[in-house]
Amino acid sequence: MSQSIALLKRQIGGATDLQSVVRTMKAMAASNITQYENSVRALFDYSRTVELGLGVCIRAAKAAGVSSAALPNTGSDKAAAIVFGTDQGLVGQFNTIIADEALQTLADLPGKPILWAVGERVHSRLNDADADSVGRFNVPNTVRAIAPLVGQILIEYEARTRQNPGTQLYLFHNRPTTGSLYEPVSQRLLPLDNAWRRQRSEIAWPTKSPPEVLGNDIQTMRKLTGEYLFVSLFRACAESLASENASRLDAMQRADKNIDELLSTLNSTYHRQRQSSIDEELFDVVSGFEALGN
Template sequence: MSDTLASLRRKINGAGDLKSVVRSMKALAASSIGQYEKSVLALADYDRTVELGLAVCLRNREAAAEQAGRPGGGAKAVDAIVFGSDQGLVGQFNDVLADYVAKALNPLPGEKNVWAVGERVQSRLEDGGLPTVGLFAVPTSVNAIAPLVGQIVVESEAHHGEGEIVQLYLFHNRPNSGATYEPVSQRLLPLDESWAIRLSNLPWPTKNRPEVIDGGERTLQALVREYLFVSLFKACAESLAAENASRLAAMQRAEKNIDDLVGNLNQTFRRLRQTSIDEELFDVLSGYESLSKRKTH
């Protein structure tokens, strides 16, 4: 069925309204990216403070080696926390991450315990042969990240017995330049000797290094918990920034497609209008010629 001028005009107006929505979503995604990136930058000073505190506790390499285990030595289970997305218009965000997690975890020995942040990435993981033991809701703002991290820490600790050695991995998408992202991973536990030695060798900002007078072991445990908190918070914030970067890229593609569609519709509208004008002019000329012939006769 051929388009009429009225139907084409409705399509052009509808495309214009849709473009306004796309522009609003672009602005919201760009604003959200900045919000989450600022939260990661704001956490950098706190992260540095925690590392300096750990450096004081682990300044002796022998003490560090005694406190920390070997890489994966004695670990019976592999825990993984995967930060995904539950929002639409993010393309292959969850699929790329799920494939990356499967390739990283499948070769590792031991029982796999996977916690998913987001129902969509959970379904992708289970389709890839990685059943999950827990599910968390994706936070919708910076203020909701800290409570989520607390829930993850509590549930992961409750899943294992006291003193049990586990390997803990983080998986998430990290934003790149140009509204793109890439899947990355980080092993948080066990705290191996190289990790402890790196921290113990961090330079102290002043000449006078502090001493832990009492409760050195408790101080170390508290700093390790803060180290886990900072790592989880950063991974979650980067994942949310990457999600909005993916949405921004999708909106940019949608805006370009809408512009192309509007251009084609306008071209068709002008051509059809010109054809209609030509037909009307032809009818007028035909009528004039017919009337002229009648008057002559």
């Protein structure tokens, strides 16, 4: 009986320590979700400014009679894709869902795409794909680390597609949703086709004073296109990280609940066996006293 009680005490202590770790991870995940969601909201105004500038450049180029062929990123049969995943565990089907979404979409494209994976786990899933290559980037662990990562991705993309400047660029990531933890999202960033240009050119300027493009319209548009890519990749990375932490938070909440139930069972068993042990000791004392009296 004493061995059983000692074992229960060790199990209760271990479960309590584990619950402390789980709750710490819950707090960290919740804090991370907040910082990544705040970064996405903070990016909105800058993204809007870039799109307004692109709309002005497109209208100016059209007014000057510039043909679509002269505009940047007019298209190519070559395709490339960036897939945002995670380096860490405790995220359920996070990497599987986004990898399957990417592979299913890219399977319909001609030729072998160039793939870049952000995260070791999603990289391993994409390695089996029929791709030209599968590069890998490390997942950032803070908001400040997102911008350097985006810069590395853009440099790598330009280096690999220099011979095909109109390479199609696809983006895959998980995005937080209100009804569930997250959902897979796919987007074609490049080329900037006629439909994309028409949508941006129809964005109304927010003031009554019409803007002017100083200098070369095409050069300005190329610069703004680079900013558009930066904003799109930054947002995708931040949303992916928020989704990852939401998935981890959900896993930790389930673990916390399971540990609570386990501790309740262990404590109940411990108190029952402890009471039984006390009753046995009292019975032995009474029996001994009665034996001495006889």
